[in-house]
Amino acid sequence: MPSASEVAPAIWMAPASPERQVMSWSELARQYFEQSIAPQAAPSAELHALAARLAPSGHGPGARIRALHDHVRDEIHTISGTLERSGYDPQPPLTTLKARRGTALDKACLLRALLAEADIDARLALARGRSGGPADTSFLDLGQF
Amino acid sequence: MAGGWWLDPGVSSPADFLPAEDQNAVALVVGPGEPVLTLTPTLPPEASALERRGDRAARFASARCPVRWSCARRGSSGTDLEQFLWAPGGLERDAAERLTRTLVGDAHLTGFRAAQPRDAGPLLLALDVSWSPAPRSSGDTLRLPAPLLTPPDWGDAVDATTRRFPIVFEGTEQHRDRIHIELPRGYAVEVPPEVTVPGRWFSLFVTAGKRFHGSLDRSDTRAPRSRPCSPRT
Numbered sequence: 001m002p003s004a005s006e007v008a009p010a011i012w013m014a015p016a017s018p019e020r021q022v023m024s025w026s027e028l029a030r031q032y033f034e035q036s037i038a039p040q041a042a043p044s045a046e047l048h049a050l051a052a053r054l055a056p057s058g059h060g061p062g063a064r065i066r067a068l069h070d071h072v073r074d075e076i077h078t079i080s081g082t083l084e085r086s087g088y089d090p091q092p093p094l095t096t097l098k099a100r101r102g103t104a105l106d107k108a109c110l111l112r113a114l115l116a117e118a119d120i121d122a123r124l125a126l127a128r129g130r131s132g133g134p135a136d137t138s139f140l141d142l143g144q145f
Numbered sequence: 146m147a148g149g150w151w152l153d154p155g156v157s158s159p160a161d162f163l164p165a166e167d168q169n170a171v172a173l174v175v176g177p178g179e180p181v182l183t184l185t186p187t188l189p190p191e192a193s194a195l196e197r198r199g200d201r202a203a204r205f206a207s208a209r210c211p212v213r214w215s216c217a218r219r220g221s222s223g224t225d226l227e228q229f230l231w232a233p234g235g236l237e238r239d240a241a242e243r244l245t246r247t248l249v250g251d252a253h254l255t256g257f258r259a260a261q262p263r264d265a266g267p268l269l270l271a272l273d274v275s276w277s278p279a280p281r282s283s284g285d286t287l288r289l290p291a292p293l294l295t296p297p298d299w300g301d302a303v304d305a306t307t308r309r310f311p312i313v314f315e316g317t318e319q320h321r322d323r324i325h326i327e328l329p330r331g332y333a334v335e336v337p338p339e340v341t342v343p344g345r346w347f348s349l350f351v352t353a354g355k356r357f358h359g360s361l362d363r364s365d366t367r368a369p370r371s372r373p374c375s376p377r378t
Contacts, residue, residue, distance in 0.1 A: 025173060025180065025182045026179070026180045026181070026182075028180075029173050029174070029175040029176065029180030029181075029182075030175075030176065030180050032175055033175040033176035033177065033180070034176075037175065037176065038176070038177070062161075065150060065152070065160060066159075066160040066161070069152050069154055069160035070160065072154040073154040073155075073156075073157065073160075076154070078155045078156075103155075104153070104154075104155030107154045107155050108152075108153075108154060108155070110154075111152060111154045123174050123175075123176060123177060123178055124174070124175050124176060125151075125172045125173060125174040125175065125185075126172065126173045126175060127153075127167050127170045127171070127172040127173075127185055128170055128171045128172070129166045129167065129170060130165075130166055130167075130168070130169065130170050131166055134171070135171040137171065137182065142173075144171075145173060
C-alpha cells in the first residue's frame with residue numbers, strides 16, 4: 001500500500017529564515033554538519049580505545065567495519081523518533097556510548113566516530129525511509145529525513 | 146559513494162545488508178566532505194533470502210511425532226520469525242501453538258524448543274506434535290494433511306473487489322521452501338502434486354527411492370516496486 005503522503009493531501013511546514021529562500025541542499029547539508037554534527041565529534045581516547053579493541057588494525061577493512069557496526073547495533077538501544085521530533089542535534093558520541101541508548105541519528109554519529117577512530121573514512125547521511133513516501137526535493141527541510 | 150558501504154546501525158540488519166526501508170531512498174550525505182543529495186542502492190532479491198527446511202514423518206492413527214523446522218536467512222528475510230522466536234522470555238506456548246498450526250496444520254502440540262543464534266546458523270524450531278489421526282488413511286490410500294507449505298497470509302490485501310490501492314513490494318526477497326516427508330513403509334506416491342507455473346507455489350517435485358523421500362520446492366522471487374494496477378476509488 002502506498003504511504004499516506006502519496007494518497008493524502010499534506011501541508012509541509014519548516015522554520016522560517018531569510019537564508020532558506022536561496023539555500024541549496026548542499027548549503028543546507030554543509031550548514032547542518034558544521035553547526036550540529038562536527039562540534040559533537042571531537043576525538044576521544046575512550047572511543048579510540050574501543051575502536052582499537054573491537055577492530056584491530058591487523059584485521060581486514062570489511063571485518064573491522066562489521067565489528068564496529070555490530071557493536072553499535074547490538075549494544076546501544078535504539079530510541080525511535082524522527083529527526084524532526086527527536087531534535088536535529090545528535091548527542092555526543094561518547095554520551096550515546098555511555099548511556100547505551102540513542103536515536104538512529106545518535107547511533108549513526110557514534111558509528112561514524114568509531115570508524116574515524118579506526119582510520120576508516122565514513123560520511124554521515126540522512127535517509128528518508130521509503131515508508132514515508134517520496135521526498136519533495138524542491139522543499140528544503142531536514143524534517144523530511 | 147560508489148563502492149562504499151551503506152550502514153544503518155539503528156536496525157537489526159547485518160552490516161552488509163541495507164534494510165528494504167532504506168533501499169532506493171533519498172539520502173542527504175551531510176559530511177564530512179562535499180554534501181550530496183543521492184539515492185541509496187537497491188539490492189538484488191538474492192541479497193535477502195530465506196530458505197526453510199522442514200522434516201516430518203507421516204504416521205498412521207494418533208501418534209506423537211517430532212517436526213523439525215529450520216530457517217536459513219540472509220538480509221532482512223526471516224526477521225519477523227526471528228523476532229517471534231526471540232521474544233523476551235523465549236517462545237511462549239500460545240505462539241508455539243500458532244506456529245504449529247501454520248507449519249504442520251491440524252495437530253496438537255505436546256512440546257517445543259526454539260533456538261535462535263543471532264547472525265549465525267539457521268533458526269531452529271523443534272515441535273513435538275500429535276495428530277489424531279493425521280494423516281488419514283482410507284483403504285490403501287494415505288492422505289497427507291494440508292497445508293504442506295503455507296502460503297503467505299495476504300488477507301484482503303490482494304482482493305481485487307475490496308482493494309483500493311496498488312500493491313507495492315518495497316523490497317526484494319527470494320524464498321525457498323523445502324519439506325521432507327517420510328512415508329510409512331510400503332507406501333509410495335502415486336499422484337505427486339502438479340507442477341504449476343515456475344516461480345509459483347510448487348515449481349519442482351522430486352522423488353527418490355522406493356520409500357518416498359520427496360521434496361516440494363517453492364521458489365518465490367518478488368519483483369521490486371511492482372505496481373500491477375492503478376489506484377481504485
